Amino acid sequence: MSPKRKKPEPYKGFEQGPIRPPSEAYSLLIRVTRNCPWNRCTFCPVYKRSKFSLRPVEHVKQDIDTVHKYVEILRQLADEFGRMDRAELSKVMEHTDPGESPAFHAALQWLGGGLKSVFIQDANSLIIKPSDMVEIMTHLKQRFPWVERITSYARSHTVARIKDEDLKAIREAGLNRIHIGLESGSDKVLKLIKKGVTKETHIKAGQKVKKAGMELSEYVMPGLGGKQLSKEHALETADALNQINADFIRLRTLAIPRRAAMYEDYQAGRFEKCTDLMTAKEILLFLENLNGITSMIKSDHILNLFQDVEGKLPDDKADMINIVKTFLNMDPERQRVYQIGRRIGVFSGIRDMEDPARLRRAEKTCDELQITEENVDAVTDELMNRFV
Ligand code: SF4
Numbered sequence: 001m002s003p004k005r006k007k008p009e010p011y012k013g014f015e016q017g018p019i020r021p022p023s024e025a026y027s028l029l030i031r032v033t034r035n036c037p038w039n040r041c042t043f044c045p046v047y048k049r050s051k052f053s054l055r056p057v058e059h060v061k062q063d064i065d066t067v068h069k070y071v072e073i074l075r076q077l078a079d080e081f082g083r084m085d086r087a088e089l090s091k092v093m094e095h096t097d098p099g100e101s102p103a104f105h106a107a108l109q110w111l112g113g114g115l116k117s118v119f120i121q122d123a124n125s126l127i128i129k130p131s132d133m134v135e136i137m138t139h140l141k142q143r144f145p146w147v148e149r150i151t152s153y154a155r156s157h158t159v160a161r162i163k164d165e166d167l168k169a170i171r172e173a174g175l176n177r178i179h180i181g182l183e184s185g186s187d188k189v190l191k192l193i194k195k196g197v198t199k200e201t202h203i204k205a206g207q208k209v210k211k212a213g214m215e216l217s218e219y220v221m222p223g224l225g226g227k228q229l230s231k232e233h234a235l236e237t238a239d240a241l242n243q244i245n246a247d248f249i250r251l252r253t254l255a256i257p258r259r260a261a262m263y264e265d266y267q268a269g270r271f272e273k274c275t276d277l278m279t280a281k282e283i284l285l286f287l288e289n290l291n292g293i294t295s296m297i298k299s300d301h302i303l304n305l306f307q308d309v310e311g312k313l314p315d316d317k318a319d320m321i322n323i324v325k326t327f328l329n330m331d332p333e334r335q336r337v338y339q340i341g342r343r344i345g346v347f348s349g350i351r352d353m354e355d356p357a358r359l360r361r362a363e364k365t366c367d368e369l370q371i372t373e374e375n376v377d378a379v380t381d382e383l384m385n386r387f388v
Contacts, residue, residue, distance in 0.1 A: 009056060014063045014103035017121035019046055021179050021217070021250075022300045024151065026113030028067065028106060028144075029121050032060050032136060036123035038155060040194045041183075043224065045259035047123060057132050061139050066100055068143040070107035071115065082111065115144070120152035120175070127158050130166035137173035151177035151215075156205035157197045167212035177215040177247075180205065185240025186232045189225040193262070199240050206244035218246040222286070222304075223254035223279045227272040234282045238289035245293040251309070252301040253279060255384040275377045276305055276339050277328070283309065284324045287317065302387045305342055308349025326350050336376045337362050340369065343383035 015031045033054050035047040073092060077084045096104045118140060126133065140150065152175060159167075159178070184190055185199045209216045218241060225233030241249055256266050256273065265271040274282065283306070287297075290313055297320060299309045306327070309320045327338060327350055334353075341347040341362025352358050365371075369379055 009059075011056075011059050011062055013099050014066055014106065015055070016102065016106065020119050020121065021151075021153070021219075023217070023250075023298070024117065024119040026110075027117040027119040027149075027151070028110040028115075029119050030060065030063060030067075030136075030140070031055060031121040032125045032128060032133075032152075033122055037127055038124065038157075038196050040196060040261075041181075042193045042262040042265075043183075043221070043254060043256065043260050045257050048259060048261075054128055057135055060136050063103065064136075064139055064143050066103040067107045067110070070096075070100075070104045071111060071144070074107055074111050078111065116147065117149040117151065118144070118147055120150065123153055124155045124158055125152040126154040126162065126170075126178070130162060130170055133170050133175065134173040137170065137175055141174045147174075149177060150174045151179060151217075153179045153181070154205075154209075155197065156180055156182070156202045159205035159208055160201045162208070164208065164211060167208060167214070171212045171214050175214065177217065178209045179217040179219065179250075180209070182206075182218040182237070182240065183221045184224050184233050184237050186225060186229060186236035189229050189233050189236075192229070193224060199236060202240055203243045206240075206246060210245065215248070216244070216246040217248040217250055218244065219250050219252055220286075221252055221254050222283050223274045227274055227278060230274055230278060230282045231285065234285040235289055238286050238291075241295065242289075242291055242293055246295050248298055249290075249295045250298045250300065251283070251304050253303045253305065253384075255303050255381070255387070257385055273377075273381070276380060277335070280305060280324055280327055284321060284328065287321050287324065290317065302345075303384055305339070306349055307342075308351060323350050332373060336371050336373070337366055339376055339380050340366050340371055340383075343380050 016029045017031050017034065020027065020029055033052065035050040035052045037052040039047050039052065074084070077088050077092065093104070137150065141147070159180070182202050183193065183195055185202065187199050190197060190199065206216055206218060220237055254273070256263050262271060266273060293313055296312050297310055299307050306323055309323050311320050327335060330338065337359070338347060338350065338353060341358065344365055346358050346362045347353060371379060
């Protein structure tokens, strides 16, 4: 008896996944795979109850074609400044096939964002066959030749196994930036959080991306080693990044939502979360140990205590260190005002404390919430969990 053939999956219309990096807020999202093929990182709640699957290349191309159709229609409606007549826009919406409505809205949003960049979803798109990725990139570039940047998330474990010539072919076809969740350079931390990758593999993958001529963003998670591994996490992460020299190092501080596997360990006291003060000391140690590289540090995540720790290495290193030191040298009461002000969105960085109106608002909130040395970290945790 011949083996049963799997029925081809029918096309169910344009799809988008749940997340993208903060820097891709204006990008068109094109979904190539669904969810995460690894799905075991203990801090990550994103795809927990969702099964991984590949989307047929033809379906992805159909998504691209549908968005292209609406981009063309909308471009004709827009004047030279991108403004559109509301009545005309409503007419197009009325005549849009309901099944194509998500693609229409994606096109509209992308037009508003300038049509410059595309982000390939979901969590590890490079897991598909390199020839399929080349085909998708080629199609994207044919439809949208003006696009400047095409980017994707990828796991180091996957990238490290791709042949150099395949990565290069993908780059030449259009994919020019990879976002990798490095999280930590410490093998102990990577094991603890079940990242499924070692420091060595992270370094190999990062170097391969650079060698292929792609831009590289590495995500680092301050606080991920908890109190116990904080120092090792800072030093080993800096050491890994010193060997990679990524274009961007992006900070995204640990938060532990209830849906994350780590939450149970945290509740049971098996994982001791760093206080903001400890995380600040960890970031300081991390920054002090970044040497010999030219990466751009970005702190573009709402969970970060210092959104102003940003700059290009090595020139801005001293300034970034000074920001963290300024916080660490404040008296405890002022530190608490900053922590709360930051978490309610009144401050984005230390310098915002010089604005009397903002300072008053943060102080008032501290009074209302009856913030003390004992409860400040519990309250900031609650506030942070609104964003994860
Ligand atoms: S690889 Fe990324 S998406 Fe997948 S579980 Fe880990 S952090 Fe989450």
